[in-house]
Amino acid sequence: MSKTIDLGQQITLTDVYDLGMEQRTGSYLFHERDLTIVETSASPSIPYLLKGLKSLSINPRDIKYIIVTHIHLDHAGGVGLLLEKCPNAKVVVHPKGKRHLANPSKLIAGARAVYGDQFDELFDPIVPVPEERLITKEDGATLQIGENRTLTFIDSPGHAKHHFSIYDPVSNGVFTGDTIGVYYPQTKTNGFEFVLPSTSPNQFDPDAMLNSLEKIKNLNVDQIFFGHYGRTENPQLIYEQIWYWLPKFVDAGKKVMEEKPDSSLDEKVGAVSNELLRSVTEFLAEKGIDQDDDVFKYINVDMQVCAMGIVDYLLK
Structure with missing residues (x-):
């Protein structure tokens, strides 16, 4: 089972069945000179992500960058495991997240405190990322992945301090992780697009979240790509x-x-x-x-x- 959707502009979305749920968490792929993945979800999602790559006739050895918007396990928990299949890739992470990917012991302890006995089923294994394979991006930093495609990273706390969003000029879109909410594509069958804030522990800060929303709004994007789940072409509705x-x-x-x-x-x-x-x-x-x-x-x-x-x- 793997579902991959062509979103146009050299972007595909793969459903990675986080928590065993369809349309829960997505992983995006830029089909550029430097093949680039955005979000991995947790380790149990990695087989779905690999199947998605296979269905696109992409060899994981050809992946150049794996970007995680933040280090919560439903976005980055599987990155170390994926990296074992992508020997030529580097991981791009917020500066405040780097040490936790290299040594995930605190991440594991925090998630165990929240999820208790369900932890192993939901997140195991969490594989450390070698330091030499980690790249950090400060606010405003860029990454060129194709001749005409340079991504820009935007520090966007509120959901977490270790969160950045990624602006893509080709789609005039922004990949927002969880910083301006969780998008529920299930309601679209009723002709209604629905989003709620994601206020999970332990770095939630409503003022910072609103500041990040303002930063994103000022980009004047045409579309927003969410970690959970999918894309909207109606950004103003999301802000409201x-x-x-x-x-x-x-x-x-x-x-x-x-x-x-x-x-x-x-x-x-x-x-x-x-x-x-x-x-x-x-x-x-x-x-x-x-x-x-x-x-x-x-x-x-x-x-x-x-x-x-x-x-x-x-x-x-």
């Missing part, structure tokens, strides 16, 4: 939805913290998650999307993790 939802998410957290000051951490997270789900469910019902819709399989997972990040942020 993040502006709408981000304060609602934080307010939901504040409400729970005020009402339940003595509750345990798990109880607070559960209450925030329920509050977020209630708001989103009501909103989507108005769009004709009920609770039995497939999109809620994804939203239910995300609201739990978003609630953890919001509670963590407010406790700090």
